[in-house]
Structures are given as C-alpha cells and as structure tokens.
Amino acid sequence: MKHASLSKYLALSVVAATTAFATTGIAKAEAPSWCGPKKATLGLLDGYGGNSWRQVTTASGKQTVDLCPSITKYEYADGQGDTLKSISDIKSMAAKGLDALVVFGDAGPAVLPAITSVFKSGKVVVPYRVAVGGKDGQNYSKFVGASFENDGESWGNWIKSVLPKGGNLLFLSGPAGNSQGLDELKGLKKVLGPEYVFVNQEPFAVTNWDPALTQKVLTAEIAKNQKIDVIISDFGPSLVGALPLFAKQGKSIPALATSDGNSLGCFWQDNKDSNPDFKLFTVATGNDNVRLAVQWAVALATGGTPPSEQVFKAPAFEDSVSGKPSAVQCRKDLPGAIYLSSELSAEDQAKAVGK
Amino acid sequence: MPIPLARSFVTVVFSTLVLLLVCAVFAPSSLSWGALSGSLPFAAIIAIVGLGQLLVVQQGGFDLSLPGAVSLAVVIATHFPQQNDALLHQAVLLSIGISLVAGSLNGLLVSIFRVNAIITTIGTNALLYAVVFAVSGGVPSITTNLLAEIAGGESLGLPNSVIFALAGMALVSFALKKTVAGRRFEAIGANPLAARAAGLNVRIHQMMAYVYAQLLYCMAGTLIAGITREPTAFQGDSLLLPSVAVVVLGGTSLLGGRGYPVSTVIAAFFLNQLSQFALTVGVPFSAQTIIQALALGFGIGVYSIRWTVNRKTTTGTRKVEDKT
Numbered sequence: 001m002k003h004a005s006l007s008k009y010l011a012l013s014v015v016a017a018t019t020a021f022a023t024t025g026i027a028k029a030e031a032p033s034w035c036g037p038k039k040a041t042l043g044l045l046d047g048y049g050g051n052s053w054r055q056v057t058t059a060s061g062k063q064t065v066d067l068c069p070s071i072t073k074y075e076y077a078d079g080q081g082d083t084l085k086s087i088s089d090i091k092s093m094a095a096k097g098l099d100a101l102v103v104f105g106d107a108g109p110a111v112l113p114a115i116t117s118v119f120k121s122g123k124v125v126v127p128y129r130v131a132v133g134g135k136d137g138q139n140y141s142k143f144v145g146a147s148f149e150n151d152g153e154s155w156g157n158w159i160k161s162v163l164p165k166g167g168n169l170l171f172l173s174g175p176a177g178n179s180q181g182l183d184e185l186k187g188l189k190k191v192l193g194p195e196y197v198f199v200n201q202e203p204f205a206v207t208n209w210d211p212a213l214t215q216k217v218l219t220a221e222i223a224k225n226q227k228i229d230v231i232i233s234d235f236g237p238s239l240v241g242a243l244p245l246f247a248k249q250g251k252s253i254p255a256l257a258t259s260d261g262n263s264l265g266c267f268w269q270d271n272k273d274s275n276p277d278f279k280l281f282t283v284a285t286g287n288d289n290v291r292l293a294v295q296w297a298v299a300l301a302t303g304g305t306p307p308s309e310q311v312f313k314a315p316a317f318e319d320s321v322s323g324k325p326s327a328v329q330c331r332k333d334l335p336g337a338i339y340l341s342s343e344l345s346a347e348d349q350a351k352a353v354g355k
Numbered sequence: 356m357p358i359p360l361a362r363s364f365v366t367v368v369f370s371t372l373v374l375l376l377v378c379a380v381f382a383p384s385s386l387s388w389g390a391l392s393g394s395l396p397f398a399a400i401i402a403i404v405g406l407g408q409l410l411v412v413q414q415g416g417f418d419l420s421l422p423g424a425v426s427l428a429v430v431i432a433t434h435f436p437q438q439n440d441a442l443l444h445q446a447v448l449l450s451i452g453i454s455l456v457a458g459s460l461n462g463l464l465v466s467i468f469r470v471n472a473i474i475t476t477i478g479t480n481a482l483l484y485a486v487v488f489a490v491s492g493g494v495p496s497i498t499t500n501l502l503a504e505i506a507g508g509e510s511l512g513l514p515n516s517v518i519f520a521l522a523g524m525a526l527v528s529f530a531l532k533k534t535v536a537g538r539r540f541e542a543i544g545a546n547p548l549a550a551r552a553a554g555l556n557v558r559i560h561q562m563m564a565y566v567y568a569q570l571l572y573c574m575a576g577t578l579i580a581g582i583t584r585e586p587t588a589f590q591g592d593s594l595l596l597p598s599v600a601v602v603v604l605g606g607t608s609l610l611g612g613r614g615y616p617v618s619t620v621i622a623a624f625f626l627n628q629l630s631q632f633a634l635t636v637g638v639p640f641s642a643q644t645i646i647q648a649l650a651l652g653f654g655i656g657v658y659s660i661r662w663t664v665n666r667k668t669t670t671g672t673r674k675v676e677d678k679t
Binding site: 221223245336353 | 382384385387394397492493494495497579582583584585586587589590593630631634635637638639640641
C-alpha cells in the first residue's frame with residue numbers, strides 16, 4: 001500500500017517535472033534522477049535575503065524542491081545580512097532535525113565552523129555560490145560554486161567580437177576585494193590581450209553594488225576618461241540609474257557587457273536609438289545556481305543520483321548585436337527587478353518579488 | 356560673539372577652496388560641469404541630512420534613526436506609487452506623516468522621558484526599518500517618472516536637488532537666526548539649565564528638533580528615490596556618518612549650542628568633492644577611505660585644538676556644562 005502510493009507519487013513527480021521543464025523551455029526529458037526514494041527534510045538558508053535577486057533565487061529553490069516528493073518538509077531562513085543570525089539559523093535548523101541544508105554563506109568563512117559542526121553531526125550540507133573555505137567531505141557534503149571566471153570569459157569573447165582592435169574598458173564590481181569580481185577579471189584577462197586597457201583602478205572600480213555609489217563612480221570615470229569603449233559590470237541593473245550620466249556629459253552610452261535584468265533590457269530598448277554605441281551583452285544572472293545546489297542536497301539526502309555538473313556556469317543570455325542566444329528582452333508589464341534569464345517563469349518571479 | 360561664527364565659516368570655506376585648488380591641479384576633470392552635475396545631487400543629499408542632524412546635535416542629541424528614516428522615505432516614494440505618477444503626492448504625504456510620528460516618538464522619549472538620545476534613536480531606527488521591510492520586503496522598486504524629473508532634473512542650470520538643499524539651508528538659517536523660536540532653540544541648546552531658568556520651554560524645543568530632523572530626512576530620502584532610478588531599500592545606511600561629519604566639519608559642537616547651517620552645507624560639498632577627487636585620481640579603494648578619514652580628522656582637529664584653548668580660559672562655564 002505504502003509502496004503503491006509512493007510509486008504513484010513518483011509517477012506524478014515525473015509528470016510534474018516534465019511539464020515544469022517543458023513549460024520553462026528546458027530540454028530535460030528525464031525524471032529528476034537526483035530525487036531518491038528516501039524521505040528527507042530540507043532547509044534553505046540565506047545569508048541575506050533582502051533583494052529581488054535573492055527572492056527569485058529562493059522561489060527557484062522552492063520550485064526545485066517541489067519537484068521531489070521525497071522531501072516532506074521544506075523550510076527557509078534569512079540571515080538578514082547578520083553573520084551571527086546566519087550562524088544561529090544554521091545551528092537551529094539542524095537542531096530542529098532537518099536532514100539537508102542548502103546554505104548561501106554570504107559571510108564566507110565565518111559560517112564555516114557552524115557548517116562543519118552540522119556536517120559532522122551527520123547532516124547533508126551544501127553551501128553554494130559563495131566560497132566558505134573548507135573541503136568537500138570534510139567540512140560539508142558538497143560545495144556548488146559558480147564559475148565567475150566563465151562569465152569573465154564570455155564577456156571577453158563578446159568584447160573581442162565588437163571591438164576587435166582593442167580599446168578602453170571600465171570594469172565595475174561590488175565591494176572591494178570581493179572574490180566574484182576578482183574571478184571575473186581573471187576570465188577577462190584570459191581572453192583579452194594588452195591592447196584592451198582597463199581604465200579603472202586595479203582590480204576593479206568598487207561600487208558595493210549600490211546604485212548611488214555606482215552613479216558617483218561612473219560620474220568620475222566618465223569625466224576622467226575621454227573615451228570608454230565598453231563598460232563591464234557584474235550587476236547590470238544597478239547601472240540603469242547611472243547610464244543617463246553619459247547623456248548629461250554629452251556622450252553616447254558605450255557598449256555594455258554585464259548580467260541580465262528586466263529593467264536593464266527595457267532601458268536598452270528605450271535608449272538604443274539615441275545612443276548609437278550602446279550595444280548590450282548579458283550573461284544569465286545566475287538565479288539557477290540554487291537549483292543545482294538543491295539537486296545535490298536532495299540527491300545526497302534521499303539517495304538519488306547527484307547531478308553531473310559540479311559548478312554552475314551561467315550561460316550567455318542576450319546579445320543585441322547577433323541576437324543569439326537571444327535578443328535583448330524587456331517585459332514592461334512586469335517589475336523591473338526580475339531576471340528573464342531565470343528558469344523561473346517571469347510571472348512567478350513577479351509574484352516572488354511583488355508585494 | 357561673531358568671532359566663532361566667522362571662524363567655522365572661514366575654516367570650511369578655506370578648506371573647500373584648497374580642495375578645489377588641489378582638484379584643479381591633480382584631477383581637473385572632477386571639476387568639469389559634467390562631473391559636477393553628476394556628483395552635486397549627492398552633495399545635496401548629504402547637505403540635507405546634515406541639516407537635520409545639525410538641529411538634533413544643537414540640542415546636545417544625536418540622531419541614529421537617520422538611516423531608517425531616509426530608507427523609509429525612499430521605499431515609500433518608490434513602492435507606494437509603483438511607477439504611477441498620480442500616486443506620487445500621496446506617497447510624499449504619507450512619508451511626511453510617518454516622519455512626524457517618528458520625530459515625535461524620538462522627541463518625546465528624549466525630552467520628556469529623558470531616555471538617552473542614542474538609545475532612543477537606535478530603537479526608532481529599528482522600528483523604521485521594520486516598516487521599510489513591511490513596505491518593500493527589502494526589494495528595490497523603480498522610481499516614478501515624475502519623481503525622477505523633479506529630483507533628477509535641472510532648472511536654471513542647477514540640478515534640482517541642489518535647489519532643494521539650498522532652500523533647506525535658507526529655511527533652517529532663517530528660522531534659527533532670525534526668528535524668536537530659532538533664537539530660543541539655540542539658547543536652549545547652548546545651556547538648557549540657564550534657558551529653563553530664563554523661563555523657556557526647554558522640552559518642547561528639544562522635542563521639535565527631532566521632528567524637524569525627520570522632515571529633512573524625509574526630503575532627502577524622497578530626493579534619493581528620484582536621483583537613483585532603482586534605489587535599494589537600504590539607501591540611508593551610508594548617510595549616517597557623513598551627516599555627523601558635516602555637522603562637525605561645519606563647526607557645530609557635539610555638545611550642543613550654536614549651529615552653523617551654511618557651514619554645514621559647504622562641508623557637505625567639501626566631503627562629496629573629496630570623495631569625487633579620490634575617485635577621479637583613481638587611487639585604490641583603501642586609499643580613498645584613508646584620504647577621507649584624514650580629511651575628517653583634520654577638520655575635527657582644527658576645531659578641537661581651538662576648543663582646548665577655550666576650555667582653559669573659561670573653566671567656569673565648562674564645569675556647568677559638564678554637570679548637565
């Protein structure tokens with residue numbers, strides 16, 4: 001009886017998964033092989049959940065969990081940018097008896113001791129995206145990182161295609177010394193030769209991913225540099241407020257290699273005609289990193305087959321020059337703060353970020 | 356008595372002129388009109404929150420609820436209308452209403468119930484952030500076009516935000532220096548005991564300082580919402596330190612008393628131009644922070660050295676102040 005209902009659930013989940021994948025346009029015909037038969041509970045822990053990117057990510061994680069009926073309980077905690085709260089969230093989730101934890105370790109190595117102690121007590125722990133230090137199998141079950149170097153290479157290749165003879169580049173990233181920015185620069189430098197000059201300070205212009213600071217930094221850079229050929233930024237939407245500064249200083253918005261966002265796509269469509277140099281290339285902003293991490297955690301906790309990928313590689317998304325893999329997208333009817341590159345449907349994202 | 360006014364004003368104007376000279380030599384592009392029109396709105400924001408902080412500092416207080424207040428004005432101005440221009444004025448009225456409530460709360464606790472200003476305003480800040488989360492869920496939203504035009508546009512060749520800041524300065528200066536209430540306000544800040552003995556209503560004036568401050572934060576937050584197209588829900592966080600810094604650089608004593616609105620506004624320009632200078636020179640981020648810290652240390656040092664001399668000559672007054 002129990003077995004029968006279980007197989008029924010499994011069959012249902014196969015159907016659900018297939019339809020879900022089919023509707024989101026992903027050619028994954030097989031059932032989630034990562035979902036094993038063993039019952040388990042799972043918690044998703046965010047170090048800082050207070051922006052739309054995180055809300056879309058959380059909704060994506062939840063959607064992935066829903067594909068696996070073996071997960072009987074799902075919980076979410078937001079560390080609210082407070083390292084101590086993040087640590088106590090990890091510990092209390094484990095104390096509550098959850099079997100698997102997927103952790104966005106914003107605080108980096110600071111959360112490693114908590115993760116390690118939970119892992120040592122026999123839980124499945126999968127930190128993702130932000131490196132927390134430590135090793136697979138010793139401090140946690142599996143770290144599912146993102147390849148920011150890959151993003152850098154994608155941008156670099158595109159820059160080469162639109163600017164073959166070299167030129168002036170301006171690279172903006174988040175807080176000083178953040179590893180994402182450094183990895184992206186590594187990828188950029190791998191592809192681009194010395195004829196491409198970075199006009200920003202080494203290694204990148206610091207913006208803290210704050211739109212106000214981005215605006216100030218860009219003001220100074222535009223005034224200082226007669227010619228900027230390409231702006232590279234790892235958070236495209238934070239540039240939307242700053243780009244009109246070019247018009248104020250009587251220049252065209254230059255080419256832009258960045259990550260996607262609905263507000264950015266719409267901004268490009270509104271401004272491309274008045275700014276002849278404004279070409280746009282985006283990589284997916286990486287909300288789907290959480291899916292891979294959840295799949296790993298579920299596979300390990302339920303006895304399923306772990307996914308073959310170990311690292312999330314953000315695919316290229318929009319290219320205003322070639323139109324491949326997709327032309328620049330804009331959904332004016334939906335909030336600006338959603339990411340059309342995400343597997344989560346635009347409407348579901350709007351729900352996730354909306355009030 | 357006009358000597359101290361002249362000193363603070365002269366110091367801050369002199370420092371600003373030196374900075375402009377240094378900019379002209381080492382980073383001339385930071386003085387180009389394009390660069391200035393991009394950075395002046397942020398100077399205006401610092402000036403406006405600085406004026407708010409000034410009024411509280413004049414009463415010997417300290418307002419740490421600034422980040423919450425500014426962030427709340429930002430999210431109300433963006434989330435409430437949801438890009439619908441017709442709802443903007445309602446959003447602004449709502450912001451003003453909340454500012455009055457938050458300011459009265461701060462003021463009542465500090466002046467009537469005698470709770471320490473720092474503790475009170477930290478608490479209010481947490482409350483305001485709770486509302487920020489309730490309104491926005493921590494998510495940025497896009498500004499309405501109307502607000503972007505009002506706050507981000509230019510008239511008479513000046514960014515509108517600068518006009519708002521100058522109007523704020525004129526209003527605060529006039530009220531402080533030329534009205535009876537303003538003169539009482541300053542007298543109470545200088546010495547509440549003496550003011551009470553003279554029959555002034557100390558508590559009301561102390562309370563109102565927090566209310567005026569909140570109104571100015573509200574103005575700053577609404578302007579930020581217009582200047583940055585997609586402001587975060589935490590835009591006020593980076594303004595707390597500059598707000599205190601410009602008050603101190605403007606020559607107002609943290610112990611309260613006479614306030615210098617014009618100097619405060621000039622100090623805001625100075626501080627903003629300094630960070631723009633550091634950005635333009637292209638020094639590493641660590642050095643940028645150090646340059647700003649040194650400038651602040653220098654600014655504060657200028658006043659504290661004179662201040663020590665004052666203390667020696669007027670020991671009697673100091674003792675009375677210490678007891679308050």
